[in-house]
């Protein structure tokens with residue numbers, strides 16, 4: 001029987017909710033392009049409930065305990081003496097965590113976990129697991145591909161509009177009792193006519209491009225895997241062979257690539273310096289794709305007119321993190337992919353992966369990041385790793 005450690009964010013400060021703002025969530029069974037939403041044999045939760053916090057347990061307890069497995073759920077993850085560290089040393093076979101409250105599985109932690117075989121990301125983006133170390137140990141890493149891609153694309157569009165139209169400053173004047181129209185509009189523009197570019201046009205990036213088309217903007221992208229001609233024509237996209245080629249022409253840049261050796265620290269002083277003065281940068285991908293202090297400097301100098309996103313490093317960030325207080329930012333905690341709608345999908349997907357794992361059946365290829373000592377499935381398509389023989 002297996003021990004499973006599930007690291008989740010804390011319950012709301014006022015306790016686990018007894019009721020919700022809405023009666024339920026829309027039923028979605030396919031993603032764009034036809035991939036089905038998760039298909040576990042059963043679920044033990046009601047879609048629309050809070051599942052990502054400790055008391056929500058991703059709806060997994062009954063399923064796992066009915067089969068005799070041991071489930072430990074905790075938010076305590078900071079090394080070296082956390083519950084996570086203790087359970088890894090005490091024989092945990094499976095770790096589950098969400099990128100919003102990541103269990104950072106470093107090479108050191110993986111080495112100290114004698115029985116660890118499977119790491120699941122309940123969500124998308126498995127960079128909080130050291131993929132090189134996972135490859136070396138022969139572990140499987142899997143995530144719930146597409147489960148929150150559309151959720152994030154909606155957040156990106158919201159943040160672009162919030163920055164360009166100066167929504168957050170204007171809202172604050174209202175709350176403070178004011179009617180300061182000139183103060184609000186002196187930084188407010190229309191998005192119409194602007195040039196908007198995405199770094200990566202995978203599931204999220206393409207969904208952002210599709211959502212922005214009706215705003216009558218000029219759309220640009222750069223990608224490892226160029227989109228089909230028909231999609232470029234339908235959305236009137238300009239393809240750029242490199243990010244350096246794309247950013248000088250864009251008023252708004254949105255980052256939608258995974259964090260891996262190719263993208264780490266991509267937006268440093270040099271690249272931000274190549275952007276148009278007064279451009280907006282939106283990063284809901286991963287914080288470390290941007291140089292933290294270069295972003296602060298660019299906002300202070302006016303090189304960037306705004307920066308928004310929901311990804312930080314580390315998570316949770318300290319109270320002193322400079323992105324909390326830098327000018328003209330629109331940061332949220334890491335929430336875009338953890339709406340109640342998204343939680344229902346990635347909780348079901350986690351269950352689907354566990355059902356396959358315990359039954360010895362293959363995990364869907366599109367969920368795989370690492371398997372059999374190399375990048376696999378979605379991982380081979382979207383990531384690079386130093387240890388991966390297939391990409392040497």
Ligand SMILES: NC(=O)c1ccc[n+]([C@@H]2O[C@H](COP(=O)([O-])OP(=O)(O)OC[C@H]3O[C@@H](n4cnc5c(N)ncnc54)[C@H](O)[C@@H]3O)[C@@H](O)[C@H]2O)c1
Pocket residue numbers: 123124125126146148149152199200201202203204205222223224225256257258259262263284285286310311334335336337338378381382383
């Ligand atoms: N903020 C959130 O809550 C949240 C939620 C989901 C995903 N994410 C992040 O967004 C990322 C993308 O998610 P997705 O669903 O679109 O994944 P995806 O695998 O569908 O798309 C990723 C795309 O990035 C491209 N890519 C990789 N390296 C690149 C590079 N150097 N330059 C240009 N393109 C590159 C890949 O070719 C791929 O098409 C995730 O890996 C994760 O880090 C964040």
